[in-house]
Amino acid sequence: MRIHIVNPSDVSFGTAVITPRWLYVLAAATPAHYGTPLIVDETLEAFVPDTIESGDVVGIGIHTANALRGYQIGRLARERGATVVFGGIHSTLYPDEAREHGAAHSVVKGDGDIVWSQVLADLSAGKLAPLYDGGRIEGGAFLSARWDLLPADKYMWGSVQTIRGCPKHCSFCSVWRTDGQKPRQRTVDDVVREVVALRRRGFRFILLSDDNFYPVTLADLAAAGRRADKSHLENLKAIRAERFELMAQLEQLPDDLVFYTQITMEAAEDPEFLIAMRKAKIRGALVGIESVTPEGLKAVFKDFNHAGEALVTRLQAFGHHGVHVLGSFIFGLPTDKPDTFKATADLAQRAGVSFAQFVMLQPFPGTVDFGKWEKEASAAVTVDSTPLSRYWLIPTALRPKIYAPHPAMSADEIRRRTQATWDEFYRFSLIWKRSKGCVKSMRARIMFVLISKLYRQMYANTGIATDSARVARSARRARVLARLARKFFIASPMPELEMPLRRLVPERPTVT
Numbered sequence: 001m002r003i004h005i006v007n008p009s010d011v012s013f014g015t016a017v018i019t020p021r022w023l024y025v026l027a028a029a030t031p032a033h034y035g036t037p038l039i040v041d042e043t044l045e046a047f048v049p050d051t052i053e054s055g056d057v058v059g060i061g062i063h064t065a066n067a068l069r070g071y072q073i074g075r076l077a078r079e080r081g082a083t084v085v086f087g088g089i090h091s092t093l094y095p096d097e098a099r100e101h102g103a104a105h106s107v108v109k110g111d112g113d114i115v116w117s118q119v120l121a122d123l124s125a126g127k128l129a130p131l132y133d134g135g136r137i138e139g140g141a142f143l144s145a146r147w148d149l150l151p152a153d154k155y156m157w158g159s160v161q162t163i164r165g166c167p168k169h170c171s172f173c174s175v176w177r178t179d180g181q182k183p184r185q186r187t188v189d190d191v192v193r194e195v196v197a198l199r200r201r202g203f204r205f206i207l208l209s210d211d212n213f214y215p216v217t218l219a220d221l222a223a224a225g226r227r228a229d230k231s232h233l234e235n236l237k238a239i240r241a242e243r244f245e246l247m248a249q250l251e252q253l254p255d256d257l258v259f260y261t262q263i264t265m266e267a268a269e270d271p272e273f274l275i276a277m278r279k280a281k282i283r284g285a286l287v288g289i290e291s292v293t294p295e296g297l298k299a300v301f302k303d304f305n306h307a308g309e310a311l312v313t314r315l316q317a318f319g320h321h322g323v324h325v326l327g328s329f330i331f332g333l334p335t336d337k338p339d340t341f342k343a344t345a346d347l348a349q350r351a352g353v354s355f356a357q358f359v360m361l362q363p364f365p366g367t368v369d370f371g372k373w374e375k376e377a378s379a380a381v382t383v384d385s386t387p388l389s390r391y392w393l394i395p396t397a398l399r400p401k402i403y404a405p406h407p408a409m410s411a412d413e414i415r416r417r418t419q420a421t422w423d424e425f426y427r428f429s430l431i432w433k434r435s436k437g438c439v440k441s442m443r444a445r446i447m448f449v450l451i452s453k454l455y456r457q458m459y460a461n462t463g464i465a466t467d468s469a470r471v472a473r474s475a476r477r478a479r480v481l482a483r484l485a486r487k488f489f490i491a492s493p494m495p496e497l498e499m500p501l502r503r504l505v506p507e508r509p510t511v512t
């Protein structure tokens with residue numbers, strides 16, 4: 001019985017930017033006596049059904065966007081006599097769907113780190129259950145990924161998770177519901193050991209693939225400090241202290257490392273945290289800005305963000321501390337108007353955002369938005385005989401890009417204006433201008449341009465365009481850019497690199 005682990009994707013680029021972490025975590029969760037799992041990442045190359053033999057196990061991980069391709073792979077694998085097991089966020093939310101559409105023998109909900117070995121043991125004993133619940137394991141139980149299984153010369157960035165879960169409750173996001181609102185931090189040693197393993201192999205760019213790298217804000221501490229019972233405050237202080245301890249360890253690693261993470265805007269008000277990030281070589285962060293207007297922020301339950309000039313100041317604070325911002329904006333909010341697009345692009349430029357993504361509002365299952373939308377808007381509508389409320393089952397070419405009627409704009413207007421905003425923000429002259437503010441050497445500026453162009457081709461043109469010729473052209477361009485960019489990212493391996501010595505961070509004063 002050979003074990004295959006497959007990451008589905010409709011588009012393969014030959015080279016990928018970021019290692020899909022779950023593949024290598026699930027490989028680590030596979031007990032050695034089953035042999036080394038065969039890993040297939042379709043963002044690199046398409047899955048080949050002939051590689052499956054009767055009696056093999058095929059584990060497929062899906063999120064909503066790649067569920068349909070995942071189901072196709074599940075059916076192909078089962079036809080060849082394999083046992084098919086699904087996991088990942090989408091399977092967690094819709095386990096029955098994986099059985100109905102993906103020919104799953106079994107489905108795993110939640111974290112796979114611990115439960116995967118149980119699935120394999122039950123299968124070997126002939127008593128595979130139709131459903132397993134891996135739950136939400138504690139931070140200390142997260143497995144380290146099997147980076148020794150990475151194919152050579154394929155990825156530009158490694159990915160190491162340091163924390164799971166997010167205390168916020170944004171309406172468009174499923175993380176706080178599936179991963180929970182309680183931050184689950186991995187141990188500092190586990191994280192640093194993985195970073196060292198990746199740097200030894202020549203990776204110097206590493207995504208800290210966290211939901212929110214800043215789980216305790218100064219406002220949280222102040223609120224907890226006002227409570228009579230101080231246990232919550234102590235708990236928050238401990239979480240914060242561990243973040244600083246992690247950053248102090250990362251600081252001691254080789255200077256050529258570059259980390260990138262995801263963070264809420266509140267970190268801009270915490271200079272001590274930003275200074276520690278900079279020292280830890282965390283050079284960039286995706287900040288969920290979402291909307292530049294107070295009404296827009298209210299609509300997505302994100303009123304802890306700022307709008308207007310206060311927003312510009314917050315974003316600039318990251319830049320002043322050497323943390324480059326990838327601003328993430330949502331278009332298609334009911335409060336958006338035709339002039340919101342230009343206002344957003346202008347603000348992104350003015351605030352010194354290094355990169356930006358402009359996504360169109362999409363109701364993702366498991367979110368507050370989805371719950372409302374499913375009830376109100378889509379019940380009766382079908383596309384290709386599939387209810388719109390199960391849009392991920394609609395063939396990609398027919399799938400709508402906008403899901404709810406907008407009070408002021410048509411779906412196509414939102415799509416066209418979003419595409420135009422990407423085009424404007426990633427205009428060569430503007431990228432070149434931004435590169436000057438972000439990096440110094442000519443080589444680094446060229447790299448900045450390459451990354452900007454690559455990012456846009458991979459995420460904007462293949463995602464927003466309705467024209468399949470444009471999508472195919474973008475995928476080809478992205479392949480070429482990815483090959484060019486790759487050599488800028490990879491450094492000489494450092495096989496001798498040791499773990500840094502443990503250095504305890506002195507206790508710091510806390511704002512209460």
Ligand code: B12
Pocket residue numbers: 018019020021022025026058059060061062063064065066085086087088089090108110111112113116159161165172173174175179209210211359364365366459
């Ligand atoms: C890092 C990340 C990215 C990176 C991915 C880089 C990469 N190559 O992996 C980038 C930035 C590129 C990205 C892009 C997008 N992402 Co993203 N991303 C994440 C994030 C923050 C962490 C994922 C991760 O690495 N986790 C660590 C691994 C170890 O955990 P895991 O994947 O959950 O896997 C565990 C279990 O699920 C389970 N499991 C998973 N698969 C399988 C399979 C089997 C067989 C078994 C047994 C178990 C199992 O076991 C694993 C170990 O415990 C998640 C948030 C989250 N909490 O998941 C969002 C998340 C997955 N992304 C999300 C979204 C929406 C997107 C985008 C669509 C955003 C956009 N609008 O462009 C794009 C989609 C890109 C694409 N087409 O694939 C949503 C998905 C929602 C949904 N319902 O599908 C999430 C949940 C965030 C959110 N705010 O809701 N993303």
Ligand code: SF4
Pocket residue numbers: 166167168169170173174175176211212264288
């Ligand atoms: S969007 Fe970000 S801040 Fe909001 S709940 Fe999701 S992970 Fe947390």
